[in-house]
Amino acid sequence: MNAIRMLLAVLPFSLILVLATFEISGGASLEEVVRGLERLGREQRFQQQIEGAKREKKLVVYTSTQAAETQERVNAFKKKYPFITEVDSYRSSQHRILTRLTTESRAKRYLADVVDMNGSTIHLVKKEGLLGRYPSMEGDLLPKGFKDPDSYWAAENIRPYVLEYSSRLVPRQGVPRKLVDLLNDAWKGKLALDEREYVWFANILNVLGERKGLDFMKRLARQGINLRGGHSLLSQLVAAGEFPINIVQYAHIAQRSIRAGAPVDWVGLDPVITDFHSIALMANAPHPYTATLYIDFALSEEGQRLLARRGFIPARVGVGSDPPRLTTDLKLVPMDLKLLDDLQRYTQLFEETFSKKSRGSRK
Structure with missing residues (x-):
């Protein structure tokens, strides 16, 4: 030794x-x-x-x-x-x-x-x-x-969930700024959502409180939500003018569409659930x-x-995004992974809430 x-x-x-x-x-x-x-x-x-x-x-x-x-x-x-x-x-x-x-x-x-x-x-x-x-x-x-x-x-x-909209169909001053704005009669039949948006759904219920959150989602479903599969497809459909608004989109995907010259824009609705x-x-x-x-x-x-x-x-602090608006002035709420342990229940709630019977006929 x-x-x-x-x-x-x-x-x-x-x-x-x-x-x-x-x-x-x-x-x-x-x-x-x-x-x-x-x-x-x-x-x-x-x-x-x-x-x-x-x-x-x-x-x-x-x-x-x-x-x-x-x-x-x-x-x-x-x-x-x-x-x-x-x-x-x-x-x-x-x-x-x-x-x-x-x-x-x-x-x-x-x-x-x-x-x-x-x-x-x-x-x-x-x-x-x-x-x-x-x-x-x-x-x-x-x-x-x-x-x-x-x-x-x-x-x-990081991948903040933001609202993506057609800049041709929706004037900037008329864009929803809060979740509750989506419940206005003006948006009936004009809102789109990924048909498997289970994680966002679970996190909104978690942030708002399940009772209040579920009440909001049921009222949202009665707006006649157009369900489609995939964030990239929804971005293309909004750019083509098929739907004025996609409720949940990754901020970086929406920004890429803007860079490509697509007639779209986006805003963050508090709370900005962030994947x-x-x-x-x-x-x-x-x-x-x-x-x-x-x-x-x-x-x-x-x-x-x-x-x-x-x-x-x-994700690293001190390394800015391009453009800065991808994170600046957004109230980012990290996705709560513990909710995934109960994802089957949230999936069932989502399917029940946004069923054809609940939301009206699909476009």
């Missing part, structure tokens, strides 16, 4: 980190790897991640993000860390990724290092016990409600050092600015 202490006393710090990396990665569990990183300060942690990633050289990401956005971040990551020679990404829908992760876990076939998908799905992945805890130091700059209190996931971009896209470490990540390095990069100022340039809304 004395000989070891003497050796450590004279070894360069960088070599000590290399030895520590070999010790942790040599058959250690992911929890042990993460605990080892947690014990270190920022610079020491970073150096240990680098040494570990140099040995691993590989990363596997499962993502629901569009291919172009994923590839841009992967390219930037590999440029920053050229010793990571192979980054594989599997891109698919939320449901297919969840199914694949569950199937691989049951077969004890662990391929994914990192997963990024929307907040509601990441919550389900966590409940299945498929995520590993990783308290990224970069996550310290995320607002409350946009990171897991147990450090299993962190939001990389988010999250990133997380897998519980059995084969390349833990590279994985944690990638998560840190995604949440860093550099990684967040990449998102902003692609039209997303960064």
Whole structure:
């Protein structure tokens, strides 16, 4: 033991980190790897991640993000860390990724290092016990409600739900400014909504109080809501003038339509329920050092600015959105993931509330 202490006393710090990396990665569990990183300060942690990633050289990401956005971040990551020679990404829908992760876990076939998908799905992945805890130091700059209190996931971009309207059919001064404005007779038959807007529905009931919220939703249904499938489709329909108003739209999708020259605009109706896209470490990540390095990069100022340039809304405090109105003056209320544990009940309430009988005939 004395000989070891003497050796450590004279070894360069960088070599000590290399030895520590070999010790942790040599058959250690992911929890042990993460605990080892947690014990270190920022610079020491970073150096240990680098040494570990140099040995691993590989990363596997499962993502629901569009291919172009994923590839841009992967390219930037590999440029920053050229010793990571192979980054594989599997891109698919939320449901297919969840199914694949569950199937691989049951077969004890662990391929994914990192997963990024929307907040509601990441919550389900966590409940299945498929995520590993990783308290990224970069996550310290995320607002409350946009990171897991147990450090299993962190939001990389936020997605406020706003009201999207046709700027040709609705004059600016006539746009609804409050939820209750949607109940005016002038909007009968002119409002559209995603036919599976269960999460927004549950969160509005939660914020308003279930009794008051359900009363509002029933009155809203009597406006003759036009139900359609998908936020992107609804944005196209509003731009085409089929419906003057889409009640719930992601702010970044509405803003992209504006940039493309579509005759649409949007406003935030308080409370602005805010969804988010999250990133997380897998519980059995084969390349833990590279994985944690990638998560840190995604949440860093550099990684967040990449998102902003692609039209997303960064979750990190201090990295502005483009344009600023995507977050400025909006009363953002983070989606409450606990409500998802009762999603079946909220889904049933939504279906009952917005049934054809409740809302009138569908257009």
